[in-house]
Amino acid sequence: MQRLKTTFLLALLTVLMVTMGQALGGRSGMMMAFVLALGMNFFSYWFSDKIVLSMYGAQEIGPQDHPMFYNLVSNLAARAGLPMPKVYIIPSDSPNAFATGRNPEHAAVAATEGILRILSPEELEGVMAHELAHVQNRDILVGTIAATFAGAISMIGNMLQWGAMFAGGRDDEEGGGIGGLVGSLAMAIIAPIAAMLIQMAVSRSREYLADATGAEICGRPLALASALRKLHMGSQALPMQEARPATAHMFIVNPLTGGGVMQLFSTHPPMEDRIARLEQMAVRR
Numbered sequence: 001m002q003r004l005k006t007t008f009l010l011a012l013l014t015v016l017m018v019t020m021g022q023a024l025g026g027r028s029g030m031m032m033a034f035v036l037a038l039g040m041n042f043f044s045y046w047f048s049d050k051i052v053l054s055m056y057g058a059q060e061i062g063p064q065d066h067p068m069f070y071n072l073v074s075n076l077a078a079r080a081g082l083p084m085p086k087v088y089i090i091p092s093d094s095p096n097a098f099a100t101g102r103n104p105e106h107a108a109v110a111a112t113e114g115i116l117r118i119l120s121p122e123e124l125e126g127v128m129a130h131e132l133a134h135v136q137n138r139d140i141l142v143g144t145i146a147a148t149f150a151g152a153i154s155m156i157g158n159m160l161q162w163g164a165m166f167a168g169g170r171d172d173e174e175g176g177g178i179g180g181l182v183g184s185l186a187m188a189i190i191a192p193i194a195a196m197l198i199q200m201a202v203s204r205s206r207e208y209l210a211d212a213t214g215a216e217i218c219g220r221p222l223a224l225a226s227a228l229r230k231l232h233m234g235s236q237a238l239p240m241q242e243a244r245p246a247t248a249h250m251f252i253v254n255p256l257t258g259g260g261v262m263q264l265f266s267t268h269p270p271m272e273d274r275i276a277r278l279e280q281m282a283v284r285r
Helices: 002-025 027-055 067-080 113-118 121-136 139-174 178-218 221-237 245-250 260-265 271-284
Strands: 059-061 086-090 097-101 107-112
Touching: 027 097, 027 107, 027 245, 067 086, 067 121, 067 178, 086 113, 097 121, 097 139, 097 245, 107 113, 107 121, 113 121, 113 221, 121 139, 121 178, 121 221, 139 178, 178 221, 178 271, 221 271
Parallel strands: 086 107
Antiparallel strands: 059 086, 097 107
16 A cells, blocks of 8 residues: 555656646756756765765674674564665664665664663564665665655756746736746746655655564564654654754654644654554554
């Protein structure tokens, strides 16, 4: 169900982008913006893992550095049929974790010092199973595709705004009509917002899928549910000060603070829904 929803949302992004490209100036305008966005996201796809790990000061560890954590990840990777990822610890008291890497052969998982302190071994296993599920489901690739389209739509929107401003005077003189100008400006403002909302929905869909897949990998849905409850409370009490909105979607729980209308723009599903779904999985087992 979540895979079907993701496919539908990516299709919506494609339709939105084609519409924006046509408004900009036909096929050539669409292709120019799309190629530029592809170039930016190509760089992000190949190098974002190194950038993000460096951004958070993550330190790679081996079996001798933190035997319990490293062996836990190793056992889960074997259970999931995945290559052993690189393992990192982030020097932060805020409890959180994320996965990165362009494919299962070049993956990495990272956990904060805070999460290693507050979770039981079973709960930590559930969290790392969730992160390995992102690797197994190739969510980084899906996220990059969504970001490619959303970024291209945003750039086309900026082009439309500039084009409308410069063409406004000429249209008035030539009788081109104010309607076209207003329509272009409305599309330039609304379409990027719509693209961002769709991208957030893609991210939320993949989180639900990673919860379900992670629970299957570790075999303990309730342990993951308990971990999510602790992480939600812990991250609210001690937000990650160094966290950036551009990377917030990578973490198992949102490292940023914000409620109310900001939930509409959240990359994470409501925590109570995630926990309820995991509890239902446990009942069905």
